[in-house]
Amino acid sequence: MPAVPSAKHATKPIRVVLAKLGLDGHDRGIQVVARALRDAGMEVIYTGLWQSPAAAVRAVEDEDADVLGVSLLSGAHMTLVPDLMKRLRERGLDDVTVLVGGIIPESDLPKLRELGVAEVFTPGASLDEIAAFIRQRVAAKAA
């Protein structure tokens, strides 16, 4: 397991932008995650429903976020996530940790990782697991 967050992170909290990408309104998961990450001491900006990839990237820029978490339960991830990753690269935001949550078939996981998605959390992922992953990732990048 990763070491406890460094003092650096204790002074500067991890900033996380969360967005519902596309048209689907299933926001139970993302709302629960938002609250858990706040409870874990992170600064969470939930942009709300119906975000386009462009809007999500804008939010990452505006908020100077370390992490972008997008949630899709609509099956549109193989259309919207590639678009999102391309836009992040174009804006020079390659260092942002991108997480995907939702209903994602197993067969799409390698494709998403190849696109640069750091991790995919499907139903059954625990809140502590998600928070621990983010801490570890951000700490590794800062090191």
Added chain:
Amino acid sequence: MATDTNTAREAWERALAAATTRDAQFTTVSGRKIEPLYYPAEPDPWYEEQLGYPGQFPFTRGIHANLYRGKLWTMRQFAGFGTPEETNARFRFLLSKGQTGLSTAFDLPTLMGLDSDHPNSQGEVGRLGVAVDTARDFDRLFEGINLGEVSVSMTINAPAAIVLAFYLVAAERQGVPWDQLRGTLQNDILKEYHAQNEFVFPPQESVRLVVDTIAFCTEHAPQFNPVSISGYHIREAGSTAAEELAFTLADGFHYVEQTMEAGLGVDEFAPRLSFFFNSHNDFFEEIAKFRAARRIWARHMRDKYGAQNPRSCMLRFHAQTSGVSLQAQQPEVNVIRVAYQALAAVLGGCQSLHTNSRDETLSLPTEEAVTIALRTQQVLAYETGVANSVDPLGGSYQVEALTDALEQDAEAIFTEIQEQGGMIAAIEKGYFRRRIAESAFAYQREVDAKRKLIVGVNAFTDDSGLNVPTLEIDSSVEVRQRQRLAQTKAERDAATVEMSLDRIRKVAASRENLMPALIDAARADVTLGEMVAALADVLGRYRPTS
């Protein structure tokens, strides 16, 4: 009281004698005869007041004297994906496997009031349901399926009035008179603000559309259920059982009040209101919830809204097993969860049932998975004997105590909604969303802390079974549907389209019923997205506060 009890029982016995009975034996697997109903041998005032006989007020034990001895519940699997032709093929497949009603899932652009060629529809066309843009798509969707013979449920909310117009036009073109149509439009916009987030117009204006469809169907399609007041999505979003129950019934009461305010008598429309509940994991609490729902609805409809017709007081409901209870880990185990949840729905007296497929945490279900889900219902209906008697758990100390407790919880929540300033004010203040989010979070914490155990997730885990086959949606669907829409747009009369949209705007600004204008627009191949945009010009668009 003894006399009353005798009278009530005699009335039930008369109803039972008059009721039709399906062709079945009603004996156990060992040949023992099962009675249609078991009840106290001695007169019992508590029984009379709280339970009564099935088919009689307050309907705790069910809405029919003989329930499933008369007719089994309708096995209705929700289906839809791709183009109208692909969904038509799935419908025919389900009918050929013995399914008895149809249930239509629409894709997200349709649910959100967008056409397939809208930029925001990219990647979503035909993915979660069938893509429809015009009444022509409805002709294709039901080709070879006689709309006068099969009951069709349609899950659509914000643009429900427009989808109803498409359906009515499709029936008309099949030569089926509207008064023969049986089926259900979900058309429950209030729960979209609470939980599912598929709204377009502001709450008050959206409720007006619901009232227009209720009034129109009451007059022109009297066998059609114009609204299915839904707790399913509230529960899926994370509410407790009591919140699902109370929020749903409160939504129902709001529609009743608004429709009465529009000038209809309660008994004119209330018999056609129907409900849709979740059947979740907790077996006894779910059964109690269904029983409490019937009792609360009956009491309010009679005592608060003055319903005289017993049918206005009967809560009829569709149930669906719980989607969120399904797990991606060890997906075969989902078959077992679904079976218990289906059993709870049947013991709770549902009128129709959808059983989820084991693979729905991964994708839309494959035909094989859907078949197992349907077979689960068939085993329940024909092998287990649970359909032999009405409300077999009635009188159980535990089930009755839970039924009472859920009724009390619901009444307390109704009071809270009133304290918020009523339904619309409570929505605008975020009351429902806040409560649901709190409950969802509390539940997830329980699971994470292993105070609630989920097989395969936080207990009894293994690495097996992640590789079940999933349904792939062909990405050419979007292209094909857009081409078709372009063709329809090229073929239709542009002047008629403009006139139809102007009329929709004009009627929307008045207090007149919108349905005739929407139906005429559907006949002229005006698209769903165009009609929604015209309505939004007048009614506005809604953004939630939280």
